[in-house]
Each structure stands twice: as structure tokens, then as C-alpha cells.
Amino acid sequence: MTSAIPLPLGWKVIVKPKLGVTTSEGGIDISAGADAEEHLCYTGEILAMGEAAFTARTKSGIDMSAWKVRPEVGDYIIHTPYAGMRIRRSGEKDESFIILMNDTDIQALIDSTDDFYSWVDAAS
Secondary structure, X not given: OOOOOOXXXXXXXXXXXXXXXOXXXXXXXXXXXXXXXXXXXXXXXXXXXXXXXXXXXXXOOOEHHHOOOOOOOOOEEEEOOOOXXXXXXXXXXXXXOEEEEEHHHEEEEEOOHHHOOOHHHOOO
């Protein structure tokens, strides 16, 4: 991916997902179809956050600014399935994508994306 990433607005967050493995340890191709792989990766790294991310009130009235632990740029996260919008820079069809999602789609902080995986790469 090139150096420039979009600037998220409001409560939006940009995440670089960790894609599943495509080959087993024995060399067998276990790659999912492109659509499945893009939607079945639930971990990633926060690349950028909008100015209101994790500081606003949710629709149900939860004040996220009162949380003692809030994600920051560079943190690794687990997010909801099918969260956000997958985007690529023009001309980079073979490069990895990034996800523009709501802050409320982030479910947990993790130490590393290597410690967790979606079911697509469970064979590794």
C-alpha cells in the first residue's frame, strides 16, 4: 500500500486488515475466494481515526469518552464481521485493501494479529 491513506472524519476509523493464510503448512492451497477472504478477516491495525472516534455518545447513550481504555492509532483490534467499507487506492487492484468503519465496529484490543485468526485461516 502506498504511504497516503484517507483522513477519516467524525467517528470513522481506518483499519488495515490481516488477511488469512492461503497455503497450509503442507503446501495445500486453502485460499478462499476473493469475496470470502475480504469479508472473513476480523483482525487488523488501526491506521487513522476521526476526531470524534471513541469520544462521542452512542445511539443507546453510552458515553465512549468515559472509557478508561480506548483504541489508538497503531493498536491491533478485533472488529465485527462485515464491518465498514473496503477500499483500495486507484490502480492497486492486487494490493491489500483498507477498511473504513465506525468506531463502534471495534470489539476488542489485542496484542498482535498473529495471536488471533478468523475461521478462513484456521488450518495454519
